[in-house]
Amino acid sequence: MSELLFRPSIQNRPVGQAILTGIRQKCPNCKTAKLFRAYLKPVDVCANCGEEIFHQRADDAPPYFTILIVAHIIVPAMLVVEKTLRPELWTHAAIWLPLTLVLSLAILPLAKGALINLQWALRMHGFDPDHREPDHLDDEDFEIETC
Numbered sequence: 101m102s103e104l105l106f107r108p109s110i111q112n113r114p115v116g117q118a119i120l121t122g123i124r125q126k127c128p129n130c131k132t133a134k135l136f137r138a139y140l141k142p143v144d145v146c147a148n149c150g151e152e153i154f155h156q157r158a159d160d161a162p163p164y165f166t167i168l169i170v171a172h173i174i175v176p177a178m179l180v181v182e183k184t185l186r187p188e189l190w191t192h193a194a195i196w197l198p199l200t201l202v203l204s205l206a207i208l209p210l211a212k213g214a215l216i217n218l219q220w221a222l223r224m225h226g227f228d229p230d231h232r233e234p235d236h237l238d239d240e241d242f243e244i245e246t247c
C-alpha cells in the first residue's frame with residue numbers, strides 16, 4: 101500500500117484541484133488548454149500538453165449532477181416566491197421554466213468538465229498510464245472455435 105502512495109504518478113493528481121479545473125473547462129494536466137471543442141464535446145487530445153482526454157466516460161453523470169444542482173436552486177426559490185408573493189400559476193411557469201432551462205444548459209458543461217477531470221485525477225478508464233485499458237477488442241477475441 102505505501103508503495104502505491106509514494107509512486108510519483110499517483111501523488112501529483114489532487115482531486116479538488118482537478119475538479120476546479122474541470123469546472124473552468126480546462127485540461128486537467130496543463131490547466132490552460134480548452135477541455136471542450138464544442139458545447140459538450142471534449143477534445144480527444146489536449147492541444148497544449150498532449151494529454152489524452154478520449155479515455156473519459158462521463159456518460160449520464162453530468163446530467164444527474166446538473167439536475168441535482170438545478171433542483172436544489174429552483175425548488176426552494178419557487179417555494180419562497182409562492183409563500184411570500186402567491187403569484188398566478190402562469191407567472192410561476194413564466195419564471196421557473198426558462199430559469200430551469202438556462203441554469204441546466206449553463207451547469208451541464210461545468211459538471212461534465214468536473215467529472216472528466218475527476219476521472220483523470222482518480223486514473224479511471226485509461227487515464228492511468230500504468231494500466232491502459234484496451235481501446236477496442238479485436239474480432240479475434242470473439243472467434244468461436246468450431247470442431
Ligand SMILES: [Zn+2]
Nearest residue numbers: 127130146149
Ligand atoms: Zn493539457
